[in-house]
Amino acid sequence: MSRVTIIGATGRLGSFASHAISGIPYVDEVLLSGRPGREQSLTALSHDLTDSCAARGSGTRITWSTDADDYADSDVIVVTSGVPRKEGQDRTDLALENARIIAPIARDIGKYAPEAIVLMITNPVDVMTAVALRYSGLEPRQVFGLGTHLDSMRLKALIASHFHVHVSEVHTRIIGEHGESMVPLWSATTIGGIRVTNLPAFAGIPVTNMVNRVKNSGSFIIKNSGATIYGPGDAIGTLVQTILGNENRILTVSSYIKSEVHNIGDVCIGVPARINRNGVFPVAIRIEESEIAAFQSSVEKIRGITQDVLEKMDMLRSSG
Numbered sequence: 001m002s003r004v005t006i007i008g009a010t011g012r013l014g015s016f017a018s019h020a021i022s023g024i025p026y027v028d029e030v031l032l033s034g035r036p037g038r039e040q041s042l043t044a045l046s047h048d049l050t051d052s053c054a055a056r057g058s059g060t061r062i063t064w065s066t067d068a069d070d071y072a073d074s075d076v077i078v079v080t081s082g083v084p085r086k087e088g089q090d091r092t093d094l095a096l097e098n099a100r101i102i103a104p105i106a107r108d109i110g111k112y113a114p115e116a117i118v119l120m121i122t123n124p125v126d127v128m129t130a131v132a133l134r135y136s137g138l139e140p141r142q143v144f145g146l147g148t149h150l151d152s153m154r155l156k157a158l159i160a161s162h163f164h165v166h167v168s169e170v171h172t173r174i175i176g177e178h179g180e181s182m183v184p185l186w187s188a189t190t191i192g193g194i195r196v197t198n199l200p201a202f203a204g205i206p207v208t209n210m211v212n213r214v215k216n217s218g219s220f221i222i223k224n225s226g227a228t229i230y231g232p233g234d235a236i237g238t239l240v241q242t243i244l245g246n247e248n249r250i251l252t253v254s255s256y257i258k259s260e261v262h263n264i265g266d267v268c269i270g271v272p273a274r275i276n277r278n279g280v281f282p283v284a285i286r287i288e289e290s291e292i293a294a295f296q297s298s299v300e301k302i303r304g305i306t307q308d309v310l311e312k313m314d315m316l317r318s319s320g
């Protein structure tokens, strides 16, 4: 029996992620959680998703609640609550506003579901992962963020399309911030198991254009269709399936690292991590010199914003 709770289920991403999760074979119950005042919307969404499960021949139960004590017994909790960015904003502009939304939610998770694995989605996701870790009091293995998994999938799609190969033939990773300072690891990119840098055709690929397209993907979609929904929603589905299926896949997610990448750490940021039913375990890696420098600078950026937000949150708490 597995129960997955989505906090922020009435939002655009939350509702599609709930749909994606309801199709995972290991999931018996999807609990749609929302703020008091959202009862009608939660009821309607639960009816729609129940119809969807019936149409797919799935026996997954869809329930809803506005009470935090219903987080209890969740195996996985996905948090999509918070403000999305508007056209022209950077994800980091949302840091303090969303930290104020995430902190009480994380406290409730720590109180009512201390055994759960928590997947953070709210942006800026690396910073919100640190906020959730601090305020829930859970262990680092239990709290992680979507991080650069979605960016890695975006790059994978571009590489597959460029080389006219199936996406399953491409393995690639982007580490660091889910944002401007992300670091593509060409040293860890393979096509058909062959390192991309060993393929003569790699010399001609528009690397800079591809990386810029990944960096700008979210803002392009937001500008032209309002929100990113299907890419992140299905990426959330993959992560939930990896946890509940105890699959031990290595995916690039925002996780607390101490020193796993060339002794760089003390931050929540996108790194390769092994994911299973017990949570998320960053994998120690060695990368190339230029990649280390870029990762170090991404870490410093995110560590700085995280410290600033946590200090401001402390000040707000002490001033009542």
Ligand SMILES: NC(=O)C1=CN([C@@H]2O[C@H](COP(=O)(O)OP(=O)(O)OC[C@H]3O[C@@H](n4cnc5c(N)ncnc54)[C@H](O)[C@@H]3O)[C@@H](O)[C@H]2O)C=CC1
Binding pocket: 008, 009, 010, 011, 012, 013, 014, 034, 035, 080, 081, 082, 083, 084, 085, 098, 101, 120, 121, 122, 123, 125, 146, 147, 150, 178, 227, 228, 229, 232
């Ligand atoms: N990490 C990633 O790759 C992605 C992250 N996101 C982030 O996910 C978040 C949600 O995005 P959307 O679903 O498009 O936004 P939305 O506006 O459609 O939904 C926001 C949700 O948060 C809830 N919410 C808003 N203010 C709240 C408050 N003060 N307290 C409690 N709940 C509150 C709303 O009720 C709603 O359920 C944003 O922060 C967005 O940036 C979105 C896509 C991808």
Ligand SMILES: O=C([O-])CC(=O)C(=O)O
Binding pocket: 084, 085, 091, 123, 150, 217, 218, 219, 222, 228, 232
């Ligand atoms: O761009 C945004 O604000 C939403 C997001 O993180 C993404 O789709 O990568």
